[in-house]
Amino acid sequence: MSMERSRRARFTNTAPTQGEFTVAFLLAGIFFILLTPLVVQALVAWMTAGVFALPNGHLLPAYGGLLRGHYGVGLTGQVAGTLPPNPAMWTLTVLGEVLVIVSAVVVGMWMKDLTGAGSRHGLATPTQAAEALGIPRLRKSAAVIRPDLYAGSGRRTRADGK
Known part of the structure; x- marks a missing residue:
């Protein structure tokens, strides 16, 4: 994996x-x-x-x-x-x-x-997150908030995937 x-x-x-x-x-x-x-x-x-x-x-x-x-x-x-x-x-x-x-x-x-489907209890919308944290802080913390989308490009990964 x-x-x-x-x-x-x-x-x-x-x-x-x-x-x-x-x-x-x-x-x-x-x-x-x-x-x-x-x-x-x-x-x-x-x-x-x-x-x-x-x-x-x-x-x-x-x-x-x-x-x-x-x-x-x-x-x-x-x-x-x-x-x-x-x-x-x-x-x-x-x-x-x-x-x-x-x-x-x-x-x-x-x-x-x-x-059920479509329930988002406890999750903020992107607009709510931008209002609470501000756009610069969201962009700076993007790799922590969504590591699946904004992983650091300079990271090394092991060959076996662990």
């Missing part, structure tokens, strides 16, 4: 691509959408029975019960008996899902703004 290539490699854009954001957003969305019914069930159990109850060790039967439309599967009989009827639980779950989806969209847009 040549010295010039290693200089350029330091200044490449390492921001996530649009595809990476899409995959991360979808995976996080699936995770939270699958988790929301169990969290709603646990919160309602906490409010009715006084116990924050998750189906520990009984996750597959709990999701099987949810697929059949029944809440409380995987919980102890005492806690499951205090839950409201299934239509009320599904209404609360739908509200929870809407909250999760809206939150995911807001966080996703915020993250894309911070790290």
Whole structure:
């Protein structure tokens, strides 16, 4: 690897691509959408029975019960008996899902703004740098500011590129 290539490699854009954001957003969305019914069930159990109850060790039967439309599967009989009827639980779950989806969209847009394509947070534009430092100082310090573009011509480099 040549010295010039290693200089350029330091200044490449390492921001996530649009595809990476899409995959991360979808995976996080699936995770939270699958988790929301169990969290709603646990919160309602906490409010009715006084116990924050998750189906520990009984996750597959709990999701099987949810697929059949029944809440409380995987919980102890005492806690499951205090839950409201299934239509009320599904209404609360739908509200929870809407909250999760809206939150995911807001966080996703915020993250894309911070790290997505075209984000320049923390970087000054050439005009701002010229105003802050002045043109003579920028030209004098060009090799330090952008060594990939303004390397000293009198420099010797090793043959192996290190």
